[in-house]
Amino acid sequence: MHDSPITVLAGGVGGARFLQGVVEVVPAADVVVVGNVGDDVEPHGLHVSPDLDTVLYTLTGWIDEDKGWGVRGDSDRALEQARTLGADAWFWLGDLDIGLHLARTEALRRGEPLSAVTARLAQRLGLDLTLLPATDDRLRTIIGTAQGEIDFQTYYVRRGHADVVTSIRFDGAETARPAPGVTEALRDARAIVIAPSNPLISISPILAVPAIREQLAARTAICVAVSPIVAGRALRGPAAAMLESLGHEASPAGVAAIYQGLADVLVLDEQDAELAARVEQLGMRAVVVDTIMRDAAARERLARAALDAAGIAA
Numbered sequence: 001m002h003d004s005p006i007t008v009l010a011g012g013v014g015g016a017r018f019l020q021g022v023v024e025v026v027p028a029a030d031v032v033v034v035g036n037v038g039d040d041v042e043p044h045g046l047h048v049s050p051d052l053d054t055v056l057y058t059l060t061g062w063i064d065e066d067k068g069w070g071v072r073g074d075s076d077r078a079l080e081q082a083r084t085l086g087a088d089a090w091f092w093l094g095d096l097d098i099g100l101h102l103a104r105t106e107a108l109r110r111g112e113p114l115s116a117v118t119a120r121l122a123q124r125l126g127l128d129l130t131l132l133p134a135t136d137d138r139l140r141t142i143i144g145t146a147q148g149e150i151d152f153q154t155y156y157v158r159r160g161h162a163d164v165v166t167s168i169r170f171d172g173a174e175t176a177r178p179a180p181g182v183t184e185a186l187r188d189a190r191a192i193v194i195a196p197s198n199p200l201i202s203i204s205p206i207l208a209v210p211a212i213r214e215q216l217a218a219r220t221a222i223c224v225a226v227s228p229i230v231a232g233r234a235l236r237g238p239a240a241a242m243l244e245s246l247g248h249e250a251s252p253a254g255v256a257a258i259y260q261g262l263a264d265v266l267v268l269d270e271q272d273a274e275l276a277a278r279v280e281q282l283g284m285r286a287v288v289v290d291t292i293m294r295d296a297a298a299r300e301r302l303a304r305a306a307l308d309a310a311g312i313a314a
């Protein structure tokens, strides 16, 4: 790990695509990713870390680019067989993907912390950047709906994020400690970037670890956030609906309000240029660029804009 890294807080697909751009602009060895574990789930006793895996697969070329998650060309014979034999297999797991979950679960059962397992999986897959789970402790996103609270993947996958979200909480966060390396990565960073990930379910679970939030609030490095909301919409997933149902504005201004005190700059899309003044009223510099990561060139352009705003010359 670089002793003065560029530290990126990231969720799954939006975070991983942004990171593909980041490693085109700065050496991957300089980048530390602090990843979300609030989505983690244990289908059939296997420990799955969807957001860490999306980063892992995307940055090592294994990703299914069309879906944005999972292994390209993966089959689902194991899952089909499980279903045939009566398993309630609602969480999709590809065959190769299951291989990774077997390796992870075995190591966790032996008592290895998630951060150590993640580092080994990353090394075996040839990941060039450092990927740290926010915490090794158990932290789970719990979604409130009209029918009561449900765990994150029940909300997201099983019920297709169709419920109106009335609350979000992060079970275990209060007592969770940052995984080894996370505090240092924030404290010693040259720059901190919050990827265009869902602020409420990808970034907030990271910030819910008290020592992480405190370290970010006390940062000496500049922190640049990138808005995942463009023209009132999320580019994928339920971010916009969720922001609205929880009383936030589904706009870069709403995102800026969530990151107030934690970010110094917000990168927002040119379609939202008229909101720059409102972002600046919240105490953040607004940088207006094309933030749509339609292809590799666009991902690199967006990463360059964010890193430029952080004063990283590349």
Ligand code: GDP
Binding pocket: 010, 011, 012, 013, 014, 015, 016, 051, 054, 196, 197, 198, 199, 201, 202, 226, 227, 228, 229, 230, 233, 234, 235, 236, 237, 239, 291, 292, 293, 294
């Ligand atoms: P997840 O954990 O897989 O849901 O992924 P993230 O939380 O990292 O990313 C989801 C967020 O990425 C959504 O809120 C999207 O709006 C945002 N997103 C996806 N593609 C783009 C893009 O091209 N540009 C921007 N600005 N945001 C994007």
Ligand code: CA
Binding pocket: 011, 012, 013, 036, 039, 050, 051, 201, 202
């Ligand atoms: Ca996620």
